[in-house]
Each structure stands twice: as structure tokens, then as C-alpha cells.
Amino acid sequence: MLNELLNPALFRHDTAFDDLYPEHIQELSQMHWTPVDIAKKAGDFLSIPNTSVLDIGSGVGKFCITAGFFHPETFFCGIEQREELYTFAEIAKAEIELPNVNFIHGNLTELDFKNYDHFYFYNPFYENIEPDSRIDYTVRTSFELYELYSRFVFQMLEEKPPETRLVTFHAPDTQVPPGYQLVNNSYSRVLKMWIKK
């Protein structure tokens, strides 16, 4: 794969990948962005050729870019509410030239989920209930928003057809509808892979 020949070192270590971003974004990486090895594993599970995967709360795009790089036959999209993070995701994507990766700036509640087949999320709503985990102060957070977003995603996942795949990272199982069967539980049980029955 041409891409792999051009960019192999980028995906070996988090520090190499995080160099795509300015320092203040790199400093957030350990707590807020998916590590490269997790993104690879999640991407392997979610990548079914000619389907679309959505990262719910895509930050600076680390999951979509890594998974998209290794799976050019699958389309990866991320939606991110913070404009600055969305912009850095676009800049990183442009550097690697990934035609199968797309980012949207907006709130997930505005998205038409019918356009996506499989889903990934890294505990995106936690900062609403844990102030110490805030990324910054550019968006409103509240317990009410935590409930609203969790319910929204739950209902969306519930409406999806059998065989829908989902990966959750550090996310509570209560955000996953009962119709989803846990098929893999690794990394001290923080990386979970699900398939709707």
C-alpha cells in the first residue's frame, strides 16, 4: 500500500503520531485521544469494506486517521463539537492524504445517523459529569447534557439493524443497548467490541 510506504513511522508510537499536532494538543493526548494501538484494534474490528464508520466525538481525529490509514476500503467519519479540534483533525488528515476519512464540525445531535453503519466512541460525554476531565471551556457542560447525549446515542444504536458493530473505549456499558452482544473485552476491560444481534 502506497500510504503505508510513505507513512509507516507515524503509526508506530503515540509520540510520533501526536507530532502532527501543536504542543497544547499533544499535552491532551494521554487523557483524551485514542492511543494508536487501540485505534488499530478498533479499526480492525469495525472495518468492513464499503461501509461507513462514525467516531462519535472525534477530537483531533486520531481514531479515524489511524483506522482509515490501515483500512482504505472503509469510510471513516468523525463528528466533533469543538471547532479547534475539528480544524486540527482536518490539518492532520491533509498531511497524510486520506480520501476515505472525513470530519464534520458540529454536535452529534444534528447528525443523520442513517448514513453510518458502524460506530466508535471514547467516553465522549464524561466531561459533563466530571469537571476535572474537561478539555477546555469552549463548550457548555452539564449533567443534563450528559443524559441527553447518552440517551440520544442509545436510541440511535437501538434503531440500527442486526450486525451493526460498535467499539467503546472507557465508556459505561449503560450507554449500549441490551441488543448488542459483547464479543471482545480487552485492555483491562476498557476496550469493548459489540455486535448487534
Ligand SMILES: C[S@@+](CC[C@H](N)C(=O)[O-])C[C@H]1O[C@@H](n2cnc3c(N)ncnc32)[C@H](O)[C@@H]1O
Ligand atoms: C475523549 S475525546 C475522544 C476523541 C477521539 N474520538 C479520539 O478517540 O481520539 C471525546 C470528544 O468528544 C467530543 N464531544 C463530546 N460531546 C460531543 C457532542 N455532543 N457532539 C460532538 N462532539 C462531542 C469532545 O469535544 C471530545 O473532543
